[in-house]
Amino acid sequence: MIRTLAAVVSLVALAAGPPASAQKSAAQYDERPAKLAPRDEGYGYTRRVADIPMRDGTKLHTVIAIPKGATGVGMLMTRTPYDAEELASTTPGIYASLPGSDDTDQDPITASGYIRVFQDVRGMHKSEGIYMMNPAPAGSPFNPTKFDDSTDTYDTIDWLVKHVPESNGRVGIIGISYDGFLPLMALINPHPALKVSVPMNPMVDGWRGDDWFHNGAFREEMTEYILSQEGTRAADTKWRTNYADDYDYFLKAGSAGAVGKAQGLEQLGFWRKITEHPAYDRFWQEAAMDKVLAKQPLKVPVMLVASLWDQEDIYGAPAVWRALKPKDANNDMVYMSMGPWHHGQEAGEASTLGAIKWDQDTAKYWRRNILAPFLAHYLKSDSPPMDVATVSAFQSGANRWQKLPTWPTTLGGAGGGGVPLYLKPGGALGFDAAAGPVQTRDYIADPATPVGYRVRPDKPTYATGSTWRQWLVDDQRGVSGRPDVIEFETDVLTQPVTIAGTPEVHLTASTSGTDSDWVVKLIDVYPQGLTGDKTMAGYELGVAMDIFRGRYREDLSVAKPIAANVPLKYGFALPMTNHVFRPGHRIMVQVQSSWFPLYDRNPQTFVPNIFFAKPADYVAATQKVTVAGPDESYITLPVVK
Known part of the structure; x- marks a missing residue:
């Protein structure tokens, strides 16, 4: 069969695919927008997003939730490596029971109408810059940069008080675990607008008794967290083994170093630092927040929050109490709460822990009767009085809350000894x-x-x-x-x-x-x-x-x-x-x-x-x-x- 020239040209064109105009128009059939603009209707707040510049030009991704109609209200900030967008939209408890949500009437923070601010720390999720795990303050031999979480907090607060006209210029910072370490860093050269800090279950000393070691013994179960946290900016690296029982997996792997090699942890800077510093040397001592803050003047009221059965950071809050309370000459700057909780349980429901029953929702009591009036006193324009004891302690066994005038600042009991x-x-x-x-x-x-x-x-x-x-x-x-x-x-x-x-x-x-x-x-x-x-x-x-x-x-x-x-x-x-x-x-x-x-x-x-x-x-x-x-x-x- 003899084909005409037109037919040959048509076949060549078909082989080459549709014309450019048709290819471009295919995008019109994508049913998803290039970028979704969430609506605030029904949530009772206005959501703003800002990439706030730090002193070195690095921009940190920040979500600001402003109650509708707010004017002259305090700001409560949470800085996090765990995705600010996620915390601002889905996480319950102290983080995101924002006005209009089902949990509003259960959440005294929301009921107080604060502007909530959530920020990705440097190098994580949508924030620019490098990432270091719980870095020592700037200028340390182990952090030779000119920035740290204290400078980033200062710069963020400085921007907020200038760019959020609905606020009264008062800022508080609150968070749990790593997010609890960050309110401690905020106490180093604090911004004048920072009026209160609430470190909850904070990471304080990774060697003495928090996440990484206890008295020199390495917490091998934390290797999964290290891989996830440092593997990518999105913290989404999966820990994969062929075992359903960690006892079998770690035993057959051998040493902790062998586990690290099997999981590729040697690629991570923090893992290399851990394995290079197995003893309590300057690397750990210069990053220990109780030691850091012991050298700082006490300028901002603090409520330390400890869990008596904290499976991750049981050491930190009491250590900071021992470091800071001796500086509190008038007994009006350093407070502590301790509850019968696991790590972070104070933000949720806490009538039980495992098989143990407390005869009440201990976390709800604490949020309503201790945390809420404490924050209101420092963040509301009229500074309402508060009836909050220096130490609010749950006494297990008797299963009751106590209002105590003090707590030992030495090991052992009151005045040491025992x-x-x-x-x-x-x-x-x-x-x-x-x-x-x-x-x-x-x-x-x-x-x-x-x-x-x-x-x-x-x-x-x-x-x-x-x-x-x-x-x-x-x-x-x-x-x-x-x-x-x-x-x-x-x-x-x-x-x-x-x-x-x-x-x-x-x-x-x-x-x-x-x-x-x-x-x-x-x-x-x-x-x-x-x-x-x-x-x-x-x-x-x-x-x-x-x-x-x-x-x-x-x-x-x-x-x-x-x-x-x-x-x-x-x-x-x-x-x-x-x-x-x-x-x-x-x-x-x-x-x-x-x-x-x-x-x-x-x-x-x-x-x-x-x-x-x-x-x-x-x-x-x-x-x-x-x-x-x-x-x-x-x-x-x-x-x-």
Whole structure:
């Protein structure tokens, strides 16, 4: 068949695709707009977005929610690495129950009509610039830049008071966890318009007792967070394993360094810093906010908020209290609230924590009766008076809120010191020392079968069904009976024992290895039998529990081998508590040498850096705890008499 020239041209054109005009018009059929402009109708506020320039020209993405018709109202800001747009639109509680939402009548912050400001920190989500995890203040050898979260907060507030005419020029800052670290940074050279700061469960000292280490033991379960947070600007990197049980995954991976290599963490600057600084050296000390703020003048009223069962940042708020309260000469600048919560639970519903019932929604009470009047006093133009105690403390056991004039600023109880509770032969525990010669309780700690911190299966931290938020109140009977966990228990109490402060461990122990971890738990044992809540019969509630890595016994900043088979003294503080051991209950102490995989395993052979311990370094060791004689082990309890 002979084709005409016109037919050939037509076929060539078809092969080449539609003409350019047709290609351009295809975009007209896209049903999505290039950029959606959200409407505010029905939400009771006007939403503005600003990319606010910092002193170096970097622009930080900021969402400003202004109640409709507002005039002369205070501004309440939350700076975050967790996506300002998300917090401003979907997160409940203190963050975004904005006027017009279903939760407005439940949220005293919203009811007060504040202008809410949400900002992505430098380098995260829609903000420009570089990102560093909880960086030290500018000018530190570990932050040689000329900016930090304090300068960025100052510059943001300066812009807000000039560009939000609906405000009264008063600004507060509030946030939880990382968002709680940022209100602390705001206290460094604060802007004059900053009138109040509320750090809630703040990240304060990543080595002593918050996210990354506790007394030198690395919190291995936090590796997933590190990957997600630093992997991309959008914080969307997924943690992937072939295991449903973290216990199996971390045990078979080997060292924490091996886990990091398997997940590609060596690409992340913060991971490299962690593995390069396993001891409490200048890297950690210069970033510790309690130490930083201890050197600053006290200019802004602060309410520190602590959770008594904070699974992530249990150390921070009490440490800042100890640093700041001595500066508060008139007792009107530094306040503290402590509730029976997991990390951040004060922003939601809190009538229970795990199996424990508090007989009330403790978080709603706190938000309405403590937080709301505190903020109003500093942010409202008429500065309404507030009836807020210096310390608002929930007393577990008695299950009641207390208004206290003060709280200890030293470890232990009021004025330091406390009452010794002795570990005794035969598993006894009591306030009188054991008689007779030196005796020990022995056990074998084997890194091949470490003691778990949760009943298995230990689901990944952020997996569906994970009990990560409640593990601190899990029933400690889950490890009772293991040969590598030793227990000491009082007789049934006939009188209440009330403690308020920081218990301190005084452990005398030896190990056949050259390094060792020591885990000590102070536990409230519920009555057996048929009285009270039968579902709680015999329950073992951890009141204060923590770990200490033995290589730092002499100096937290320098790792040293432990002398094998020599009884040595170890001293460390347990987390702050405010608890009543009621009549009919018992007090228990458990001692063990692993808490896995919350903390990485100690190989029990001294190596320069445990992150990179080899399989052959992990050896079983015989542990001996002294329970009688002149160096008998004990816990100092901050007993209230």
